[in-house]
Amino acid sequence: MPSTDPSQSSESHTPHPEIGNLLMMTDRYTNEEWAAQIAETQKKVVVNKDVVHPRPAIGSREFAETIDHTLLKLDATPSQIDALCSEARTEGFKSVCVRLPYVSRCVSNLKGSPVVVACVVGFHEGTHDTYSKLQEAKAAVDAGAAELDIVINHSILTQASQSQSSSGNATTTESLTASNTAANSKPFSGSPPPAIGPYSIPESDTTGEVIPDYSGIYKELASLRSLCPSPTVLKLILETSQLTPPQILACAHLAAAANFDFIKTSTGFNGRGASLEDIQLMSAAAQYLSTKTKSNDGSPVRARKMQVKASGGIRGLDDAVRMLEAGATRLGSSSGLWIMQESRERGGKESERRPGATRLYTDDSAY
Numbered sequence: 001m002p003s004t005d006p007s008q009s010s011e012s013h014t015p016h017p018e019i020g021n022l023l024m025m026t027d028r029y030t031n032e033e034w035a036a037q038i039a040e041t042q043k044k045v046v047v048n049k050d051v052v053h054p055r056p057a058i059g060s061r062e063f064a065e066t067i068d069h070t071l072l073k074l075d076a077t078p079s080q081i082d083a084l085c086s087e088a089r090t091e092g093f094k095s096v097c098v099r100l101p102y103v104s105r106c107v108s109n110l111k112g113s114p115v116v117v118a119c120v121v122g123f124h125e126g127t128h129d130t131y132s133k134l135q136e137a138k139a140a141v142d143a144g145a146a147e148l149d150i151v152i153n154h155s156i157l158t159q160a161s162q163s164q165s166s167s168g169n170a171t172t173t174e175s176l177t178a179s180n181t182a183a184n185s186k187p188f189s190g191s192p193p194p195a196i197g198p199y200s201i202p203e204s205d206t207t208g209e210v211i212p213d214y215s216g217i218y219k220e221l222a223s224l225r226s227l228c229p230s231p232t233v234l235k236l237i238l239e240t241s242q243l244t245p246p247q248i249l250a251c252a253h254l255a256a257a258a259n260f261d262f263i264k265t266s267t268g269f270n271g272r273g274a275s276l277e278d279i280q281l282m283s284a285a286a287q288y289l290s291t292k293t294k295s296n297d298g299s300p301v302r303a304r305k306m307q308v309k310a311s312g313g314i315r316g317l318d319d320a321v322r323m324l325e326a327g328a329t330r331l332g333s334s335s336g337l338w339i340m341q342e343s344r345e346r347g348g349k350e351s352e353r354r355p356g357a358t359r360l361y362t363d364d365s366a367y
């Protein structure tokens with residue numbers, strides 16, 4: 001079985017004539033092989049809704065370090081960016097998450113502090129071609145970004161379902177998706193059985209199915225990983241609001257195979273933001289994909305477990321706590337100040353309240 005670590009790959013690279021040393025990885029499996037592997041993952045991942053993950057104590061340094069303090073509005077001003085950095089230092093957030101043009105400004109603002117700079121890539125549609133994403137990623141790392149939040153080209157998955165639908169084979173996919181979505185939409189603390197899954201489509205119903213270009217997605221992710229090896233932290237934004245549970249699992253599988261560090265729910269600019277069901281599913285997938293199982297020939301897709309970042313619509317402390325307890329270890333939010341203010345209030349430390357801390361950066365128009 002070929003290595004699953006793209007950085008260890010002996011596969012050949014094809015330099016792009018216009019971009020010189022930005023290398024495009026070749027694939028390691030055929031599209032059909034990817035589909036078979038992904039189908040196994042879809043079959044095996046089961047969510048236990050009763051699991052409550054441990055989380056840092058509210059008010060602790062570790063709690064603040066779960067937050068990527070985010071400002072991605074296109075009309076963000078330099079002074080808002082400077083304020084973002086200063087707030088991140090004061091609050092002890094993990095990072096500031098910004099667009100490429102502001103990376104070097106943030107790096108300079110945050111010099112000498114443990115707060116790192118995260119840059120979005122392919123934001124927010126994810127449909128940029130691979131070379132644009134590679135260029136953007138390289139520019140961000142060259143400017144000092146320690147983390148990249150990269151939007152997957154999720155339209156590859158959704159367009160495949162649409163062509164399946166128009167060719168008359170979509171009924172089962174759609175009805176299965178609907179039933180999974182309905183199951184996943186039940187209240188978190190209700191009485192239904194805690195285990196949900198499998199998320200697979202019965203084989204008899206997939207005859208004539210259009211296989212999405214998994215290979216193309218993998219090549220893009222592997223190329224990004226190869227260009228930006230560890231310790232650059234790579235997070236893959238799935239835009240879960242646009243995907244069915246089986247599609248989310250397909251993305252998680254490819255992210256793990258390409259050695260990404262995180263899978264992340266949302267851009268905050270397309271549809272709803274993170275849901276508890278997304279986080280539970282992604283967390284179960286990350287766990288499954290890091291475990292040695294018979295289902296993938298005894299070889300783990302990867303040895304190191306991916307982490308899960310919840311983002312989009314996390315507006316306060318209760319949202320943050322719920323996401324962490326559902327399995328997220330990082331939160332992307334433009335309401336970080338509000339979360340911290342509520343956290344201080346919850347701890348009874350009214351004297352530390354920061355007057356004027358509001359949802360300064362939230363783009364409510366997306367909801």
Ligand SMILES: O=C[C@H](O)COP(=O)(O)O
Pocket residue numbers: 070072097266267268269273311312313314332333334335361362363
């Ligand atoms: O990646 C983070 C999101 O863009 C933040 O979304 P938000 O503005 O809904 O908090």
